[in-house]
Amino acid sequence: MAKAREEKARSTGGRARAPERTCVGCGRKAAAGELVRLRILSGSVAVDRERAGGRGAWLHAAPACLAEAVRRKGFARAFRGAVAVDEALLRRQLTENGGKD
Numbered sequence: 001m002a003k004a005r006e007e008k009a010r011s012t013g014g015r016a017r018a019p020e021r022t023c024v025g026c027g028r029k030a031a032a033g034e035l036v037r038l039r040i041l042s043g044s045v046a047v048d049r050e051r052a053g054g055r056g057a058w059l060h061a062a063p064a065c066l067a068e069a070v071r072r073k074g075f076a077r078a079f080r081g082a083v084a085v086d087e088a089l090l091r092r093q094l095t096e097n098g099g100k101d
């Protein structure tokens with residue numbers, strides 16, 4: 001009988017948060033909206049603007065995080081295997097916010 005009241009009391013504690021993802025560069029957690037989703041496209045890491053699904057990795061749109069991800073082999077970990085990373089191209093894709101491909 002007191003069950004409903006208990007549920008209510010519990011829900012006042014922590015509010016529902018936006019889903020969090022971990023940046024493969026700095027390793028910090030952030031809301032999915034603050035990170036860029038990456039996926040494997042033709043064997044190399046690419047920005048996944050369409051959120052096409054499949055295995056993905058998340059990264060801050062910051063050159064420092066990209067460099068850190070390359071250095072720490074964060075992409076290989078995220079994608080469970082060796083992947084090609086065109087760092088210069090990725091950096092451009094991360095920093096340019098144009099809709100062009």
Ligand SMILES: [Zn+2]
Binds near residue numbers: 026
């Ligand atoms: Zn980061």
